[in-house]
Amino acid sequence: MTERELAQKSIAYRKNILKYIVGANAGHTGGSLSCIDILNVLYNNFLNVSPETFASPDRDRYIQSKGHCVEALFVVLADKGFFAESDLETLCKYKSHYIGHPTRKVHGVEQNTGALGHGLPVAVGTALAAKMDKKAYRVFTLLGDGELPEGSNWEAALTASHYKLDNLCAIVDKNTLQITGPTADVCNTDPLDKKFETFGWSVTEVDGHDFKALNETLAKIPFETGKPNLIIAHTVKGKGISFMENQIKWHHGVPNKDQYIDAVDELNNALALV
Amino acid sequence: MGAVIDNEVVTTRSNQDVFSGILQELAANDGQIVVVTSDSRGSGKLVPFGQKFPEQIVEIGIAEQNLVGVAAGLASAGKKAFAVSPACFLTARALEQIKNDVAYSDNPVRLVGISAGVSYGPLGTTHHSLHDFAVLRAINNIIIVAPADNFETEQAARLSAKINKPIYLRFGKKPMPLLNPCETSFEFGKGRIVREGDDLAIIANGETVYPALQAAEKLHHEHGINATVVSMHTIKPLDTVLLAKLAIDTGAIITVEEHGVYGGLGEACASYLLQHGYKKPFKIMGIPDEYTVTGSQAEILNHYHISKDGIADAAIQLLKTI
Numbered sequence: 001m002t003e004r005e006l007a008q009k010s011i012a013y014r015k016n017i018l019k020y021i022v023g024a025n026a027g028h029t030g031g032s033l034s035c036i037d038i039l040n041v042l043y044n045n046f047l048n049v050s051p052e053t054f055a056s057p058d059r060d061r062y063i064q065s066k067g068h069c070v071e072a073l074f075v076v077l078a079d080k081g082f083f084a085e086s087d088l089e090t091l092c093k094y095k096s097h098y099i100g101h102p103t104r105k106v107h108g109v110e111q112n113t114g115a116l117g118h119g120l121p122v123a124v125g126t127a128l129a130a131k132m133d134k135k136a137y138r139v140f141t142l143l144g145d146g147e148l149p150e151g152s153n154w155e156a157a158l159t160a161s162h163y164k165l166d167n168l169c170a171i172v173d174k175n176t177l178q179i180t181g182p183t184a185d186v187c188n189t190d191p192l193d194k195k196f197e198t199f200g201w202s203v204t205e206v207d208g209h210d211f212k213a214l215n216e217t218l219a220k221i222p223f224e225t226g227k228p229n230l231i232i233a234h235t236v237k238g239k240g241i242s243f244m245e246n247q248i249k250w251h252h253g254v255p256n257k258d259q260y261i262d263a264v265d266e267l268n269n270a271l272a273l274v
Numbered sequence: 275m276g277a278v279i280d281n282e283v284v285t286t287r288s289n290q291d292v293f294s295g296i297l298q299e300l301a302a303n304d305g306q307i308v309v310v311t312s313d314s315r316g317s318g319k320l321v322p323f324g325q326k327f328p329e330q331i332v333e334i335g336i337a338e339q340n341l342v343g344v345a346a347g348l349a350s351a352g353k354k355a356f357a358v359s360p361a362c363f364l365t366a367r368a369l370e371q372i373k374n375d376v377a378y379s380d381n382p383v384r385l386v387g388i389s390a391g392v393s394y395g396p397l398g399t400t401h402h403s404l405h406d407f408a409v410l411r412a413i414n415n416i417i418i419v420a421p422a423d424n425f426e427t428e429q430a431a432r433l434s435a436k437i438n439k440p441i442y443l444r445f446g447k448k449p450m451p452l453l454n455p456c457e458t459s460f461e462f463g464k465g466r467i468v469r470e471g472d473d474l475a476i477i478a479n480g481e482t483v484y485p486a487l488q489a490a491e492k493l494h495h496e497h498g499i500n501a502t503v504v505s506m507h508t509i510k511p512l513d514t515v516l517l518a519k520l521a522i523d524t525g526a527i528i529t530v531e532e533h534g535v536y537g538g539l540g541e542a543c544a545s546y547l548l549q550h551g552y553k554k555p556f557k558i559m560g561i562p563d564e565y566t567v568t569g570s571q572a573e574i575l576n577h578y579h580i581s582k583d584g585i586a587d588a589a590i591q592l593l594k595t596i
Binding site: 057114115123124127128129151159162 | 348
């Protein structure tokens with residue numbers, strides 16, 4: 001997709017994220033809005049995966065470690081044809097498979113996630129299998145910056161470099177806020193680049209809302225032969241809705257009727273400018 | 275094979291040693307078999323495996339959460355992953371990975387808990403796994419198996435490679451006698467009757483089946499009491515058909531396990547029996563809820579009466595209540 005098409009797509013995705021969160025009266029609004037541009041670029045320009053090829057052992061894998069931002073994943077998967085978008089009307093409803101975290105009951109979801117610190121180890125195992133089988137597929141995993149204190153991430157970071165998994169790309173959605181407050185105040189993981197570099201990773205930073213930069217960065221994988229790839233994506237929690245941006249209360253806040261109308265208006269106005 | 279003692283063939287091989295041998299045989303014919311270890315190939319008797327199949331062993335280092343997560347990723351990509359680690363660490367430290375990345379995600383990892391129960395004896399509580407049945411029983415979608423002897427170990431290893439489901443296999447370090455009849459068919463979820471008698475049933479698993487059988491022989495020779503002895507190697511799914519039959523056909527039931535008395539084989543059996551109307555004298559033998567005594571595996575088990583004499587005495591006491 002062109003950058004303009006990506007921009008239009010992200011606005012459509014943001015509208016759907018809000019629509020289905022309002023419908024469910026539940027969801028992780030702020031984080032879904034911070035990572036949606038990354039998912040947009042991944043699924044529309046990079047991942048070698050589709051509803052038809054999802055069972056193929058050669059498909060690229062996307063594992064969403066920050067599972068609570070499932071609304072972003074679901075609206076993208078619906079758009080890619082993995083299931084009917086109208087299915088999302090059942091989000092978080094009684095007996096629905098569309099629960100508040102990714103589950104393999106939903107076509108297109110690679111792993112059941114939700115507990116934090118799980119995506120990277122599983123992604124490492126999947127990337128290691130590709131190396132062992134001499135397959136060309138790549139494995140992407142999206143982490144929140146708030147989940148980085150989980151020790152399992154650092155265990156997996158060691159294994160990834162030990163086995164030279166340059167087919168693995170971890171992306172940190174660094175929106176700098178978590179439920180308690182600024183991530184730097186809760187448990188500071190900076191300087192993140194230096195930490196991962198010391199662990200043997202090749203690290204690149206990018207504006208996680210800049211389609212051109214995301215395209216260019218993802219096109220360069222592997223950044224260095226024999227090293228796992230880390231992309232630190234600088235993002236804004238609640239991105240795209242002015243009254244939600246950088247506001248912790250929107251971590252899992254659900255818009256009321258007026259707020260929803262205002263948010264959609266803002267997105268429509270933004271679309272006119274693309 | 276070794277000497278025949280009391281009609282039992284004694285081998286010099288532990289169950290985890292046999293498991294390692296079978297795994298080598300399986301790996302030679304199946305390149306998708308991968309062993310994942312956490313600096314545990316020595317205690318897991320996997321050094322020869324690593325030497326023969328260096329491309330099929332993944333060393334993680336001492337990081338059990340990562341061990342299980344990586345194994346789940348390998349399994350999701352088609353590998354037949356056997357994640358081998360001491361049972362104490364595997365099922366406590368990595369419990370959330372077992373729950374989510376293996377069982378909930380339905381990634382068919384074969385979790386292998388080695389040196390289970392009180393195999394590590396004097397190393398103490400940190401190294402004992404007296405909780406693993408309890409915590410894993412509470413998790414949906416995992417088969418839990420504690421083989422009693424080399425025969426069951428071999429069968430369990432072969433079967434686990436065939437079926438694509440999350441499985442927990444639990445092995446000890448002690449060389450184990452072969453229980454008769456060793457030609458019995460083996461299925462997960464089907465208890466193995468190793469001795470038949472009408473007076474009571476002793477249901478055990480893992481390394482406690484042998485002392486249960488010794489106790490049954492003692493009861494027969496010294497007291498004229500005839501006991502059925504069952505190796506209930508699969509705790510989940512539990513062989514409730516056999517359990518119901520034992521409740522009908524025998525006068526009392528004792529369960530024996532190298533596990534805490536809470537949440538293991540005994541409570542699994544008790545729960546089924548009570549909820550299905552079987553009212554029988556019933557006793558759970560295991561490690562009590564206390565600071566575990568120091569000693570070798572044999573000393574600890576003896577201390578808690580998980581022995582030929584201890585089980586026989588418990589049976590006599592239980593039968594007095596009828």
